[in-house]
Amino acid sequence: MRVPISWLGEWTDLPEDVTLEHLHAALVKVGLEEEDTHGFALTGPIVVGQVISAEPEPQSNGKTINWCQVDVGEAEPRGIVCGAHNFGPGDKVVVTLPGAVLPGPFPIAARKTYGHVSDGMIASARELGMGDEHDGILRLAELGLDPEVGTDAIALLGLDDAAVEVNVTPDRGYAFSIRGIAREYSHSTGAAFRDPAAAVQAAPVSGYPLAITDDAPIRGRQGCTVFSVRVVRGIDPSRPTPPWMASRLRLAGIRSISLAVDISNYVMLELGVPNHSYDLAKVDEGGLIVRRAKPGEQLETLDGKVRTLDPADLVVADARRPLGLGGVMGGAYSELSDDTTDVLIEAAIWDPVSVARTVRRHKLPSEAAKRNERGVDPRVAELATARVAQLLVELAGGTLDELGVLYDASTPLPAVRLPLDRPAAIVGVPYTRDEVVGTLAMIGATVELDGDVATVTPPSWRPDLVDDVSLIEEIARITGYDRIPAELPIAPAGRGLTRAQRARRRVAQTLAAAGSTEVLAYPFVSDAVAERYEPGAASVRLANALDQQVSLLRRTLLPGLVETAHRNLSRGLTDLALFEIGTVFLPEAGVEYGTDFIPVGAERPGDDTLERLGAGIPPQSRHVGGLFLGDVVPKQPGEAPVAAGLPDALDAVRQVGLALGLDIRVAQGSHPALHPGRTAELRVGETVVGVAGELLPAVALESDLPRVVAVYELDLDALIELSDVDRHATPIGTLPAATQDLSLVVDAAVPAGDVRDAVAEGAGELLEHIRLVDDYRGQGVAEGSKSLTFALRFRAADRTLTAAEATEAKLAGLARAAERFGATLRE
Incomplete structure (x- = not known):
């Protein structure tokens, strides 16, 4: 504002x-x-001048200038060169004298031009900052002004x-x-306040036909509760807007259009009540109707757009057509024009929820809607039409007609009970009884006392005061927030982060400590991207997307990570290690999500309300994903760079597993957007929890990324469910370990991870660690087979193992692998 x-x-x-x-x-x-x-943004001297003479002088460049003599109230007239031609001798104009500065800034000085010394400048309205239009020199007579020569023009035009x-x-x-x-x-x-509404006298009106119908009220609330109409006849549409009004409107952010329109806007800003003026000659004699729009009905609004209305839209109409969207914007058909002489003025109180929905439905914000959405004083609607009529009579030469109507179905705001000691208990400031009562009276409320309890009726302009807490907030605000002591609350014992929150924080800290940067991508993707990463999968489409080209909610974090990498790479960051922890949306196929149900914002939602809202939300799961490209070790003296790849993604997966106390196993996998043969399926036990791999070169090329881009994605919620996030560290063994290697020959199709699991299971509790160190296929190994070598570490907690004990455990592991996969010991 x-x-x-x-x-x-x-x-x-x-x-x-x-x-x-x-x-x-x-x-x-x-x-x-x-x-x-x-x-x-201008400074003087800027004065009223009168043109004595204006001699046209053609120039060699084809332009004709006027050499003017202008009386500015000094002993001698000033000679001024001017290129405009819409003025002549006798006209009073605005003259900017040397030393003045116009918006820009544009300093004025005496300067030689076109063979003369121009001792100042005759200004246009645009040069003075009064408007964007430039129709030549500003002639004061066009504004209805005839001031003395030499008068300060800045004050005269309200530019001060x-x-x-x-x-x-x-x-x-x-x-x-x-x-x-x-x-x-x-x-x-504490300054005196004079209510502008109290200064308006509303003459009684009658006889204008009006019908209020609402066959689709929202939450049982009627869409229009107050409707005031007045008529002013015989206005002069050619009269200009007074400079004081035009300057105030411009400072308030509203462009001056015409006198009648400016008066309407002026009253809206002054009283806070949006109003609308119609050309009475264009309104059917049967009067106005307030109703819901008919299916398929159309209306051209004042912004020049033809809109197809929704049956939930409130409209002001006559018997023939809709004339405006109630509380939002008027229609072009009945707008005021240069031929309008009789004006119908309307001000109404509209249901804020209905107005807000219409604004969003048609993407049509307006100054009127901004106020109607937040609630308007119902007691002032009649006064607003009276104020508009008063100004049309005073400034436009109109005559007030007795024709009009006032419909008022509004109800007073409900009273609120407030124990007088409650403000002090809630805010922590020792408010006195007189302070509480006096503050509530100051904001316009009516206070009735019954012992230590006040019954407070909020003023008509404060629909936000609905309970004792909102009243207490007003007391704290008016008496001063600086009185509220700054004391940190003491958290009750036993509260803190939940198990899942601790786990997510641990994962984020682990990945960040390992060198990855956390990012936050938009959760929206296009149809093409969704199909690229998960062909044929069901996705949630937003009904009112920020961008219609990316209107689907993501099912995977990978597109966002790729887009983030593309943006950073385009800015010269060639080595990237990124991760994101975010929500993905996994709708069930064939289920329709979303709802038109919107609960009341001022009421605490009940279980039924929450259940209805929850039914419209698709299943959501938190995932963690990452991306690597460029070099993980940069080139440096004596050392070649080390390029990022799949091993880095798998190492990040291992770090996530360590943070959650899980052993995430790797198996051969596939993914539509990842390279065949370079894709890993990630498991915990038999549960698939994610995927890692390198992007298909075609996918990387589409996003202008290098050929090798490694990515991973894990279902974090599933991992947390499987994890022992609160486990304690395992004590470090103090007794010597026994190490042995085991080389097995198995079928080439058998996953190495499965063989490792079988060996570990067979080796038993003495096995402390097992790691695959070699996967050999070649001379000495039969075709179709492979040799897997595992490094084994054995340790006992209570004694030093002998070589025989370690060998026995190793051979038990061999036996289990042989039983399960036909493994043989490599000779």
């Missing part, structure tokens, strides 16, 4: 030397957030004003108005 100083000063007392810094500090004190400052911008939190929609900001400034500083 942008707040011009002069406008704010109408409704609250500001210091004479008020600064933008002071306003920001005062508003931040009551919970608003400082954003920015705005002004017209400035504005502060604050961010308004969603629960405080009343602060999207000068009325609300003035009230907040009053709360902060």
